[in-house]
Amino acid sequence: MIGVLVTFTQTEKFDRSALTKIAGELRGPFEGMAGLRFKSFMLDEEGGQARNFYVWDDEEKGRSFFSKEIVDKVTEIYGVPPTVEYFDVVGFVDNSGS
Template sequence: MIGVLVTFTQTDKFDRSNLAKIAGELRGPFEGMAGLRFKSFMLGEDGVQARNFYVWDDEEKGRSFFTQELIDKVTGVYGAPPTIEYLDIVGFVDNSGA
């Protein structure tokens, strides 16, 4: 399993309602996506960072998803280029089925 943290940083605060709209509009393609366990759309407490967190069952799928084409596309959507961090998930708790 691999986690991927994608961070968009602006000098001005992101508009929370605009980020919620983006999350709603972009949710569909991720539902049922092969290899993707979950994805979250988040806003940092300071408001200047929007973050997306992914958990992939397969490292290769997780890494190959973030193409230059996708990076260019999300830069346009968020108005800032992302930084992408790949994280080795060594343990995982999932209470969603409880």
């Protein structure tokens, strides 16, 4: 598994309601996406950052998803370019089924 942290940093705070709307609008395409274990939309209001965290079953799918086209698209949506970081997932706890 591979984890991907996508961080958008602004000099001003992100608007919570705007990010909630983005998360709602963008949720659909990720539901049932092959190879994607989960995705979260997160907000660090004090740090001026919006973050999206993904866990992919397959490293190749996880890395290939973040093409230049996708990065350009999310830059337009969030108003700032992201940083994309990749991590090996060496352990995972999923309590959603309990």
